[in-house]
Amino acid sequence: MTLADLPPELGLFPLRDTVLLPRAKLPLNIFEPRYIALVEDAMAGSRLIGMIQPRRDAMDEDDGDEMQPAPLPALYDIGCAGRITSMTERSDGTYAVTLLGMVRFRLLRETGLHRGYRRARIDASSFASDLTDGEDPFYDxxxxxxxxxxxxxxxxxxxxxxxxxxxxxxxxxxxxxxxxxxxxxxxxxxxxxxxxxxxxxxxxxxxxxxxxxxxxxxxxxxxx
Structure with a gap:
């Protein structure tokens, strides 16, 4: 994979207290309808999903108005594109998938909801080294x-x-x-x-x- 293979826009999977790192594998249990749609759309295209964390302070906010839909939580600026490498569909229509971390990205702007899930324009140019051979770390x-x-x-x-x-x-x-x-x-x-x-x-x-x-x-x- 090269930066040229990365689409300019990705579907996002905001997941609290979870990060995907380049070259790491992340198993996911997909059961919410919006994320089932995200996986299906990814499989029909690039097989890529943008893993990103919601900001904890945004997750904990309460606007106090039960008559209004809760606002979408703010997201961190940096996430990681993961490629679906395996997928199992269960009898109830949910999925078990495994993502392989490919390259980190910077979230430029969200482009709205599609089939219930969030999409965003991204830029991975600052993280091109994620796609090259790993370095030899020096640490104790x-x-x-x-x-x-x-x-x-x-x-x-x-x-x-x-x-x-x-x-x-x-x-x-x-x-x-x-x-x-x-x-x-x-x-x-x-x-x-x-x-x-x-x-x-x-x-x-x-x-x-x-x-x-x-x-x-x-x-x-x-x-x-």
Whole structure:
């Protein structure tokens, strides 16, 4: 795939607290009618879907008027185009699909709703490197694994450590940002990192901060 293969407009799948990274795989369960339509339209065309996060502050807003339809939540500026690589249609008309992350994009402007889902003009020219061979990252891998172990222990998460330790560096730096349950803004920072080395530094910082022991009397979770 080249930038020339990317359509200037994509259907969007806004998904909270989820990012798709280039060269990563993301399984999705598609059951809402608007996103069933999105998948069907993508399969009839480029097979590409624009994964993007809603801004959390927009998701939490309440306009207080139950008689008016809720406004569409604002979106982050950067998303990632994912290509549908597998699709299973269930007997109830819903889909299980897998996306392969291709290239990040900048959202220029939305162009309205089509069959219920949002569409937007996009520009991926700043992210052409996503379509080239991956770089060899330079980072302290043992320190990151140690921080990840501390992070998982503090939050009671299980992990298949034998699998994690066998991943190559690129796979590790693609997988961890997607599976670690960081807040939306932190996941967005990982998505927007300019290079694998930048992502490694951001990931290390997030794991270090999240894995520290809380102060006496402090909660592990901020108040909602």
């Amino acid at each position: 891998r043992p320190r990151m694994i140690t921080a990840l172990r501390r992070y998982c222990r503090r939050r009671g998460f299980g992990a298949r450590w034998s699998v994690i330790e066998q991943m190559d560096d690129e796979a590790l730096l693609i997988t961890l940002p997607m599976i670690c349950p960081f807040p939306a803004a932190e996941k967005q920072a990982l998505l927007e990192s300019g290079s694998l080395n930048d992502r490694a530094r951001t990931l290390q910082t997030l794991l270090d901060l999240a894995g520290h022991e809380p102060e006496e009397g402090a909660s592990d979770h901020p108040p909602s």
